[in-house]
Amino acid sequence: MLGGAELSRAVPVRSEGGGFPDLPGASVGKVVLRMAPFPNGVLHIGHGRLLYAQEHYRERYQGKLLLVFDDTIGSEEKRVEPEFYDLILGDCDLAGVRPDAVYYKSDRLAAHYAWARRVIDKGGAYVCRCPADLLRENRAAGRACAERTQASGETLDEWEKMLSGGYAPGEAVLRLRTDLAEPDPAFRDRVLFRISDLEHPRVGRKYRVWPLLEFSWAVDDVELGVTHVLRGKELVIEDRMQRYVWDLLGVSGPPFLHWGLLRVREAKVAKSKTNREVRSGLYDGWADPRTWSLRSLDRRGISMDALRSFILSFGLSLSDIDVAAETLYAENRKRIDASTPRRAFVSDPVRLDIKDYPAGLHEISLPNHPDRPDMGQRTVAAGPSFYLARADVLAHLGTEIRLKDLLNVRLTDSAPSEDGALRAQFVDRENRRIPRLQWVGAQNAVPVDLLGVDGSHLTGLAEQSLAAARARDIFQFERVGFVRVDSGTKETDGPVRVVFGHP
């Protein structure tokens, strides 16, 4: 059992990294890792694995971590959106994962072209002019396209023609020559480069022949000096593609490690929906709780250190994870419970007027934290009029209840009177074991807007001390949960805006 002093300077809980195997062939100080987001969305809870798995190994081996924006041209459906470059950088910063260097795929086309030339010279590729669907059909059937027998000199001419604008988008692609008898259909003669007329937000229309992910990485993992590639298991086939290219050219490349899918049950993360709703204004920005973005977790008072431990507890396993957000909440609670002041809050308030209220009982001093006397006291206004949560009151009509820390009353009315208030009869002040309800003194009650995880707004009243709350303060609303005061809450005269974190 820790005493108060120890708790107040509690160090972050760090995983021992039991579920993370040693990196093959790694030595301290010589590891180079990379993470490669595509700039079309902010980082969300699911990206935690990307961030913290890399960060774990960087620390463990005192290595370097590169941030490489995987911003090739994408597709019509999946476009590079320029605002996300900075947003993602900000997300990394928020997560406490600072890259040692930042690269852009879109700056590296020259290198990709040079490697393409080497592959062609080795006879490892050909320019295919099949329409996409025919290509797909042939691949599924293990059938060769007409151009597959192309000699490398011819391929080079065709490749130059692609580069010089002799083909329109969709008319020609550069394909790797693998083996059509390859049992895995996904591996047969993958496309290396395709033509796109889309304008790129960073390099405009400077290029129209763009590499696909696996080839670009075959080049960049080697040229950037990456020593170990960590990626999700949806990219396993790409490992083989990269190795195939390296074998063909006689170069050696880094080994690959993978993690499985991470699903947080409550978190429905859908990048396109998030982007749409944020832009339409339906969501309250990139930190809307419904996005489950890193920013939204921060906004809810969930620390990135808690997220980190949560993520690291899964290790690097290939099995899929289906976990409840409660596990993350428990991790966060460990960190904040002992240092978070308690406050009273009542939702959907109903007024309670107490008959025979004790004279002179106008305020009371309460500890900021029941287990931490060193955190001091605050004074709150008391009766004879109070506000209670409607649901609390309705559940106890006709019975005796205790206004927590104060006194006991009998709820005499069976329904609110015309002015909306209920009357109660003072009983005594003895601390008895009857239902204890949160209350807010009618004088100086502070209006509060509580933003829920589902984006809903709950209005209520908090005790007067909340008027002094500053943005980013975290409180525990007793019998409700942990909340964080939203930034910008003081810029308007409205209610104090708080965001629900977790129970």
Place this chain on the structure above:
RNA sequence: GCUCCCGUAGUCUAGUCCGGUCAAGGAUUCGGGGCCUUCGACCCCGUAACGCGGGUUCGAAUCCCGCCGGGAGCACCA
């Protein structure tokens, strides 16, 4: 359908490579109790797992085979 991967309690995980120390450890959840003027925290107790079937072995969660279940890939996206 084809290819690859995964399978320890409700959930996550340690152990599996190098079989005995595992009648399986931890976390979280859940149930019961204690304490505290919170439905939070803390303390105590409890429920609960090696997917199934064979084989090898003195001995298997660990090795082998088969099956079942789950996932990923099969894009001119990443």
